[in-house]
Amino acid sequence: MSFRERTAWITLITIVVCFGVYYGAVFTGLVPTDRWRSFHLGLICIISLVVLQVGLNLIATLLNPKDARTPRDEREKMIQSRSHTVGYYVLMFGMAAVLFSTHVIFEENVLDVIVNTVNLGVLVMVIAALSVAVAQIIMFRRGA
Numbered sequence: 001m002s003f004r005e006r007t008a009w010i011t012l013i014t015i016v017v018c019f020g021v022y023y024g025a026v027f028t029g030l031v032p033t034d035r036w037r038s039f040h041l042g043l044i045c046i047i048s049l050v051v052l053q054v055g056l057n058l059i060a061t062l063l064n065p066k067d068a069r070t071p072r073d074e075r076e077k078m079i080q081s082r083s084h085t086v087g088y089y090v091l092m093f094g095m096a097a098v099l100f101s102t103h104v105i106f107e108e109n110v111l112d113v114i115v116n117t118v119n120l121g122v123l124v125m126v127i128a129a130l131s132v133a134v135a136q137i138i139m140f141r142r143g144a
């Protein structure tokens with residue numbers, strides 16, 4: 001497994017773990033309706049994501065420093081470009097859906113609409129990041 005594929009796996013796993021905890025708590029109602037507790041859980045998940053990704057990428061770099069320092073070849077540049085294109089389209093369609101949902105949600109409390117819109121927007125960004133990582137893994141495995 002190449003260093004770039006290893007970093008894609010690290011991204012995929014850490015995002016699933018960190019935001020799986022957050023959205024699992026939000027969607028199942030484990031986080032009370034208090035907005036500040038939801039905010040603090042989200043902040044903890046984001047900080048955990050950063051710490052995990054930096055730590056795991058540092059470990060991956062220390063395990064194989066020669067592979068980590070090699071410049072990207074044409075294949076890796078193409079994989080990066082194509083996977084980010086996939087992520088871009090997922091993000092654009094998802095944000096269009098979020099904008100549409102703001103007109104469909106009928107809440108009396110404006111603050112609840114804002115919180116729901118932010119949660120949906122962050123969810124779309126998470127799904128876009130996951131689609132980039134999955135696309136990279138698939139392309140590295142296929143040898144594309």
